[in-house]
Amino acid sequence: MELCGLTIHELQDKLRAGETTSAEITASVLKRIDAVETEVRAYITLMRESAIEEAARADEAILRGEIKALTGIPIALKDIFCTKGVRTTCGSRILHNFVPPYDGTVVEKLRAAGAVITGKTNMDEFAMGSSTETSFFGVTRNPWDLTRIPGGSSGGSAAAVAADECIASLGSDTGGSIRQPAALCGVVGLKPTYGRVSRYGLIAFASSLDQIGPFTKDVEDCAILMNVISGYDPRESTSVPEDVPDYRAFLGRGIEGWRVGIPKEYFIDGIDPEVEAAIREAIRVVEKAGARCIEVSLPHTDYCVAVYYIVAPAEASSNLARYDGVKYGFRSEDNRDLLDMYKKTRSAGFGEEVKRRIMIGTYALSSGYYDAYYRKASQVRALIKRDFEQAFADCDCILTPTSPTPAFKIGEKTDDPMQMYLSDIFTISANLAGIPGISVPCGYTKSGLPIGVQFLAGHFQEGRLIQFASAYETHAKIEKRRPAL
Ligand code: GLN
16 A cells, blocks of 8 residues: 555554655655546645645654654645635635635644645535535546545545545535535544634634534544644634543444434435445444444424525625625726625625525525524524434434435536535534534445445534444444545
């Protein structure tokens, strides 16, 4: 196996033993990018030179015996994280030339832990989408089948890990944007509890839902990245001053005697039969590992998508009001006056889907409609949260499919927003409730597309989620394949 195909912990063992260097690892990743990127197109911006420099610095640190949590490991960032001096587009024309003057907190933390940043990955515009097709910079392709989407909105980050174009990456998840692409690309993706990871320097989509999380090749790497990015940040008012456990300590602990909730509302018509079969098999695996599966009910599940598509666009319409062409980003030319500039800038700067969300959100918040839509949605959201509280009184964690289908064809759902929105039918509820969720590979379809299983737990139970996912991974023994690129 080439170095780029290894995990963080495997590479760390090699670095510590002096069997390889960060320069070699980084060169292996860059070589892989050169070989496959024209097909996959996971990146918007490659950071080749700085990555090579950072690798050299990591090797000097290792020689001095200074090895930190990610020293010398190549990591990619969704292009939604502000990176000092490096263009940050959020997949949009309106930010195509935006160069932030600062690093977001997670970027600072990765750098402080010694990581090598490989570049900024492709995404749906402003993280609105489930396929990475709404990006201004073109479509990313699924490494397992180049005619298919990688999922979204963090499709570039998921595809980059699956294609070995980085060792791990970060994404953001507002309604499923980490877990769904992780499932469709055959990697591990975790959305932490709302408030667990600081969002300072994350370009906002829907502020009551957005969370940052890792994409990795296995559960152990997920724990390693969670150790680095979690924690309170005084610069971010929704980050929670709750202690961060050592997530690695939860690996390999077993799940004997755990009660696992299987929500009956999640096995619906329209779920792909191969996905359903893989999930049923995952249930058998956790039972063999000593857990007991019980049926639970999340009675307001039917309303999740509707509630999300009021709350998320409402918050987006407010967050995106700042893109007016005045201080940064794209500005239209030949403007008659200020109002004309606003109009032309926003008309030309935003894509179709973003405009659709701004219109829905502005309508839902407008006077006379606020009570009927936003307030009502917030009330139903409280019921959805309560469903989980009641379910977690009876079980330690919940098991569901991550996505109702494997990766679909490029273009298949672009003309049908409702069909696209239904891609997140199993992931949205965790964002509405603020709870953590992880997607772990659980098999392949007959045609070789990856399938993911989702585990959910109560607030700040990421450790238990990692414990469960690690036990599942050990017992399921899903065959490790590599996409044939
Ligand atoms: N697909 C959902 C949407 O389009 C979720 C996106 C996300 O989690 N950022 O809004």
